[in-house]
Amino acid sequence: MTQHTRAPRRASTAPSAASTAPAPTVREWQILLGDRTPTPVQAQAIPALLDGRDVITTARTGSGKTLAFLIPAAARGIGMRQTRGMQPEALVITPTRELAVQIRDVATELGMTAGRITGGITPGQTTREATGKGLITGTPGRLKDLIGRGELRLNNLRYVVLDEADELLSLGFLRDVGDILRHARDQQPQGRSLQIAMASATFPAEIRDVAQRFMHDPARIDVAPTPGADATGDILGGVSTATHLLQHTTKDALLTDAARHTRAALTEPGGCVVLFSRTKHLVKRRAQHLGDLLPGEQVSPLEGNMDQKKRERTMQALRDGQSRILVATDIAGRGIDLPEVRLVIHLDVAATAEDHVHRSGRTARAGRDGTNLILLAPEQRALWQGIRRKLPAALQPPATPEERQIDPEVQEKRGQGRGQGQNQGRASQPGRGGQQPRSAQGSSQGQRQGAPRQGQQASGRSEGRTQRTDTRPQSRQDTPGTGAGRVGPQRPKRRR
Template sequence: MTDKQHNWQALLQGRTPTPVQAQAIPALLRGEDVVTTARTGSGKTLAFLIPAAARGLGRAVRGMQPEVLIITPTRELAVQVRDVARELNLSAGRITGGITPQATRAEATGKGVIVGTPGRLKDLITKRELNLSRVQYVVLDEADELLSLGFLRDVGDILRAAQAQARTRPQVAMASATFPAELRSVAEQFMNRPTRIDVNVPGAPAVPQDVLAGASDATHLLVHTTRDDLLDTVAEHVRTALAAPGGCVVLFSRTKHLVKRRAQKLTTLLPHEVVAPLEGNMDQKKRERTMTLLREGQSRILIATDIAGRGIDLPEVRLVVHLDVASTAEDHVHRSGRTARAGQPGTNLVLLTPEQRQLWQSVRRKLPQALQPPVTPEEKQIDPAIQETQGRKQTPRPPQQATRGGPAGSTANAQRRRR
């Protein structure tokens, strides 16, 4: 190990390493493949970028021949990781949907670190524009999402291409706030005896092998409401959360249509605030405009689909509101983790209508105790006749089966790849 690798803590610029950084970085510097699960806001991005910087990877290169390849499920997260890499003086670019081929080449050419979404990465690999022969280090950020069926085929193809093209077998790191047990067997097919690092929160989940880390410092609340009163209720909580200057709130809706409709209504209910929507059908310029408004404080209210639950870091999120119950416990954890980050306070609020009580009971059972709001008598009063049904994520199959299972993907899979 070089002197620079020994001095990796200098890259934190005086900050104390978080638990996940203290455990993961030395393992990665030893050359081990690593699966890391830790709560959101715990410093996972630096935990997998610092080893690259300490080893001297990620320098400027010729063409599109990166030394470091980082795969993310969303465009917003790709941009965020790229920007953090640049803060470490790494030469970093991104390859995602939503930008022209010319802009992609300008962004990615000469960069030692490429951060991208699966569909676009695979497309450029297939066209032989992205050359993986120099890749030494591959990271899957939000690995549980990337190894679900919506992305599994593309991610598997990218990892196999990296292993086939690279001069030496690339080191692989996977990081997420949630990592269900069934995904570990999929992950390990691409890794060499991976080291498992779980920095978990108090309270064991219902399935011991599942790891659901989340924002344990948040205050977790549940409030009963009705469909008709839902937006009036959330407006009241938002006003309270934003009474003091600064900060923001994040509201989660189940569908793109609901995001649009509720954003319009909340703009009327909260006339002194800018309500910023974020959903997958928005073009890239609108998505980037939304994130800029939030990060610059021009907007303090984000309403989004679960696209915003995956790793997106916003300054001082005081309140997260589940306008609709998440489809899975994993999604609930990712949503909740937008608040109470890096030691700051925050509140995670479930607004529960009678139609969603059954789904909430299913999600609640799988959450660690530390992430559960106090139980209320009403939530167990379930009328089966009015319960809403939501699409559940399928249990992932091994990559070989997923690859053989029909055409390139269903409509749902195609939509996820276009993120």
């Protein structure tokens, strides 16, 4: 166990004795929980963090990780007082703006002076939000930008949290996170250690590498880990208590089926339904179509191109009950916290098993009931089989025989799209014997030029190349670096 010493802070308006106060007792930190009963991850992580240890928590979404890493800081007085400029004592790095806002709000409820640094707000708003705050939440890109400009200083930093660490990895933030941690470590006064907490629903190998580089002997807290999970492999942490279902459908019936299940889930007042789509374009179209299928319900889209104010209005409408249906990309699978998601519908199969875990974690939170429903079209059966194999048994819906039956027409279309379809319009006429590779076409070019056509219509591209070769002056054909095939540095002519 590593005890972290505490140096006096230059930018503090509270008595310096707070820095030398003994660690809070169990009774003292439980006061910060209020009437809440500690969740398993809170009961294990909070004492370890109060002891000054680095901690890695792997638990399903909705298990109380936010309070698990905020309460130890608040109980020790970290982030509770105002600071000079942007010199926080605690920094929480999140993958999304929504999660940064939510953590800021929870920290404020605990009495911490909290602000956020994210995209979607002006430099002036960022200054007002983050100046004088003991705790700052933010997304990696904006944090790194302000650190590089010298506006955000980490010399007073004592406590860092990587929240949804696996999502930080999947969104390509791993390098930025490493740069921020290196800068924070280098800015520490001599004799003071930087305490780091990592919270995630999954724990892939790349995240373990970050832990090894920047954390010292971290305590591992795995709540309900996947049975039989290999310690050296990816861990899909936690087991959701939701009901998991799969229904076969078609592309044409997809939204009709989704509307029917949504209507049934919302027969009672309160609660909401979250529907996941793979792309922002599908989100917009499907939200509009579902609005037509569900008159009287406000269907809210949420996707990455929305400006920050609109995204915040969307989330507030869902929390206030003005809207009860959210159609979102996977950006909403991480970090959003809605009070009661009764049903999650997967309109498209998730790209990865980790994404599926986080989507599923939107429901059945804080002990509530919930349902995950996969609407599986034939076109996505093969993709779903790959995802299913990587999921814990507790997150898998009952298997059906149809899942493994790949539609021959779909299989044919997939084959054409990958290979045959790329050359479909070139020369696939009857009697030609199928498409040859481009190299083979080139080797038989002379034979085709001298052979009679016999009524066959060559493709436009091959025909054009043949004619140019036959009619081009001999001197140009023999000159290296120019002419046929654009072998040399000659630029291709632009089409007009």
